[in-house]
Structure formats: C-alpha cells, structure tokens
C-alpha cells in the first residue's frame with residue numbers, strides 16, 4: 001500500500017490492509033473460511049494462502065517496512081527462520097531471550113543440526129566479536145525477561161560484515177516503537193499473540209523482510225512445514241492490531257509511571273525497564289518466597305504467563321525450571337495493561353507491602 005508510507009505509524013496501523021475502496025465494499029476483509037478453491041485462481045488450497053492472512057500481512061508489513069508472512073504462532077515463525085540455517089552453521093543468540101526460542105536452538109544443537117553461541121547482548125563489543133563466523137545472528141531487544149537492550153545498528157553491522165543474516169524478535173517493542181528493518185536487519189520476527197493481537201485470545205506469529213529471496217524461501221517453507229494460521233485468528237489479530245498505537249501508548253505510560261513508584265518501594269531491590277514499552281521486571285530483597293507472595297496477593301493484576309494483552313499480568317519467571325539461572329530467583333515480569341494506573345498501583349502496592357511484611361498480614 002504505497003500511499004500509507006507517507007503516514008505516521010499510528011495512521012498506518014489503522015489504514016493498511018484494507019480491501020479496495022469500492023462503493024458497497026466492506027471496510028474490513030471478511031473472514032475467508034476455505035480449505036479449497038475453484039481451480040484456476042491464484043490460490044487453490046488453504047495451506048498456500050488466505051485473504052484474511054493477506055490483510056494481516058499487508059498491515060504488519062506496512063508497519064515494519066517490509067513484506068510479512070503470517071504463521072500459526074510465534075514459535076512457528078521462529079522455527080521457520082531457524083530452518084533457513086544450513087546444517088552445522090553457527091547461530092549467535094542472546095543468553096536471555098524468549099525461552100521457546102532458546103529451547104528450540106538447544107534441541108537443534110543437541111541433534112547436530114546447527115551450532116549455538118550465547119552472548120550478553122549488552123556487551124556490544126563482545127557480542128559483535130562473537131558474530132565473526134556466524135550464519136545467523138538472532139537478536140531480541142528488549143530481551144525476555146531481563147529487559148536488556150541491544151545496540152541494534154552496531155550488532156547488525158558486525159553481523160553483515162561477517163556475512164550473517166540478522167533476525168530481530170520485535171515482540172516486546174512492536175513496530176510502533178522499533179523498526180529493525182529500517183536499521184538494516186534482514187528479518188523481523190513476531191509473536192503476534194502478544195501486543196500485536198493484544199487481547200490474549202489467540203496465537204499467531206509473523207516474519208517480515210525486505211529481501212525477496214528470503215521472503216520466497218520462508219513462504220515456501222511455511223507451505224511445506226504447514227505452520228499456517230487459521231483465518232479467524234488472522235482476522236482477530238488484525239482487528240486487535242487496529243488499536244495497537246493506542247494500547248502501546250497507554251500501556252507504555254502506565255509502565256513508566258509504575259516504574260517510578262515500584263522503584264521507591266522498600267520491598268523492591270531493582271527495577272528493570274528499558275525506558276519504553278509495557279514490559280517491566282522487578283527484583284525483590286527477600287527472594288523467591290517474597291515474589292510468590294506478591295503474585296499471590298494481587299487482585300487486579302492476573303497471575304499468568306504471556307504478555308501484551310489489554311489486561312495487566314505478572315509472574316515470577318524462575319518458577320520455570322527452564323528459565324536462565326542468571327535470572328534472579330525473585331524476578332517478577334510484569335506485563336502492564338491499559339487499566340487505570342491508580343488502580344494498578346493500589347493493587348501492586350498492597351501486594352508489595354504484603355511481601356515486605358513477610359506475609360504477616362495473612363497469618
């Protein structure tokens with residue numbers, strides 16, 4: 001949609017991926033439920049394409065500045081990108097990143113499919129050096145759940161100098177806050193399950209690229225690996241995406257406000273926040289038990305995994321055996337929603353008070 005390029009992203013997110021403006025036409029691409037089509041058209045079978053995916057892809061592609069491909073989940077998108085790596089080649093990856101991506105890489109490494117090198121993405125010089133013999137540099141910024149920020153331009157330059165592709169998992173930032181393709185990344189990966197769809201009611205993923213060869217390779221792989229989304233999910237994800245700018249703005253301002261208040265609470269030893277976005281992590285003075293008490297004591301905040309929905313959720317990350325041992329036992333990841341910030345703080349403050357008094361209030 002070339003006419004969208006001139007617009008601000010918060011306009012594009014509303015206008016992109018609409019059907020042609022024809023009298024009598026619907027404003028939104030209707031959900032197309034079909035596995036098979038009358039022969040002779042562009043798409044003959046539902047694993048190859050669907051107009052509901054295309055509408056979603058056009059909108060996300062316009063936002064990120066590339067061509068998008070929709071997948072059944074973020075992990076289907078991640079796995080399809082990793083599958084492009086040749087046998088035995090090296091993938092550089094942040095030591096802290098989405099657990100599913102790291103576990104997938106571990107599995108592939110254990111089977112001899114590829115090699116993995118973990119880096120501290122905030123140590124730019126060391127991370128850049130680690131790219132020297134890589135085939136793929138996988139970046140996630142901010143990282144999950146440490147909220148570290150990578151120096152994307154410098155790491156992308158180092159990776160390209162080494163002849164490596166760069167993929168950036170842009171799930172936490174969204175294209176409203178960060179557009180890695182504009183910084184010359186080759187691929188952007190999303191769990192659209194999170195902020196893009198934004199309502200905790202579906203799973204979907206996406207890959208976006210400006211490189212036609214990569215696009216064709218990924219489209220081919222998607223068709224044959226079969227990790228395709230349902231039409232209803234694609235429709236709902238685009239419907240959710242229409243309010244992405246509003247949600248990102250509100251959740252982001254809520255997060256920035258809560259970061260200040262949490263930082264001043266005596267139970268909190270550290271607040272991790274990259275300065276933008278709606279995902280925050282806190283660490284507590286009194287360890288895992290105190291963190292478990294906080295999570296259990298909230299009434300408005302929902303104890304739940306995942307992130308990026310309209311509702312505020314939280315969880316202690318080390319409750320998963322697979323979470324990196326370098327993540328503090330007390331670290332709670334908060335996904336800040338769009339509720340009233342005073343309500344969010346009142347609930348969090350009473351839960352943190354509860355942690356600070358050792359749970360005495362319930363004894």
Ligand SMILES: *Cc1c(COP(=O)(O)O)cnc(C)c1O
Nearest residue numbers: 073074075098171191193203204
């Ligand atoms: C959730 C998530 C994924 C995986 O996405 P699914 O839709 O759950 O498969 C990948 N990367 C990040 C950063 C995520 O938060």
